[in-house]
Amino acid sequence: MSSYYLAAAGGGGNLFLIPNATFFVELVIFLIVLAVVWRYAVPPVKRAMDERRNMVRRQIEESQQASKRLAEAEARYSQALADARVEAAKIRETARADAQEIKDEMRHQAEQEVARIRERGEEQLAHQREQIIRDMRSELGNLAVTLASRIVGESVADDARRAGTVDRFLDELHGMAGADSSSRGTASPSNSSTDSAGDGVVTARNGRRRR
């Protein structure tokens, strides 16, 4: 060890600031290291860095796209929901209108039916009345004449007079029937002479009307 120091001892104290031939050896070693790092280490690492950077960028883009798609899907969903609500409201509205229409229709039909039934009833009534009057016209005369001839004892067989009497009676009856709706009480005493037959007809008619 001391021999090495002896070799340097002659140079004095500041020898170590002066470079010697070691300089060139060092330079060569450094250049070799530089070449190796430059040639072998830097390119793959840079490539790896670029690759990772691209991957991150791609992932960011993908996540942005995904969130955009999500937003679109949400928009579509709410749009569909709103459409469905509108549709439902429309259907409800239509149903209500239909129901109203059907109700009106049915009411109209019922009214027509009622009117028709009433009309027919009235017709029937009028018909029956005609019938009764015709019957009475034929029978009442005979009956009354028979009755009267028995009571009075005189022959009322004279056709002309008899017909006149019966007609007069029937006219009265008719007139009474025309005013009968006002009251039965007034009609009843006025023709007490014709008694229960006419009275019964009027009563029956009144009763049927009321029903």
Next chain:
Amino acid sequence: MTSELFAAAEGGNVQVGEHPQWHILGLTINADTVISTGIAALIVMAFALYLARTATGKVPTRLQLIFETVTEQVERQVESNLGIRTAPFVVPLAITLFFFILIANWLAVLPHAWEEYIRPPTADVNLTFAMAIFVMILVWITGIRVKGRHYFKHFIEPYPVLLPLNLVEELTKPITLSLRLFGNILAGTVMVSVLALMPAFVQWLPTSAWKLFDLFIGLLQALIFALLTILYFAFAAAPQEEGTH
């Protein structure tokens, strides 16, 4: 204690800047520096080749992460100061300088017993001069190639009278660049030698503490060397001249 230390140092036990030497063909070569430089170079190259094989764009190893961090910082510095397109080779140069100097400096933590042959090679001016002069020659070449004749204009700015000063400043750059690194690392080894004069039962504590601090200094000096390299390139070749400093 202190007086004893100084006495011991004066007595010749602490050697500063002494190297075991080889004499080949009349040339003097510092054996320890060459050996330790070779070791540092082998370590850096091994890392580089390992990286070349394992570098991946997917899940990087820690070594790759470290390398990528340095690469990114260097690229950012070069881009902001100089523009990578102006001088793309500055990036690998600065990366190599950083890692090589870092490993070389950190050889200082190896045990004291080996120190005769494996001292940090940056504690020898030969390595630091080699790197600094190589860098400065590249800087000057780049400046002239990028700017042509206009490169020389900055020597007479702001006034032609300052030409000598500007020349001195330019020539000082490699000297300061190399001696800053050399001085810091040499001081570290000298400090270890001085601490070695203490009795063995106490010296372990300050020596360990100092070597930890030396790691930090080694990192800092590697960083400064690489950063200043980039800045010198920037001064020489940046699109617009930022002054003569």
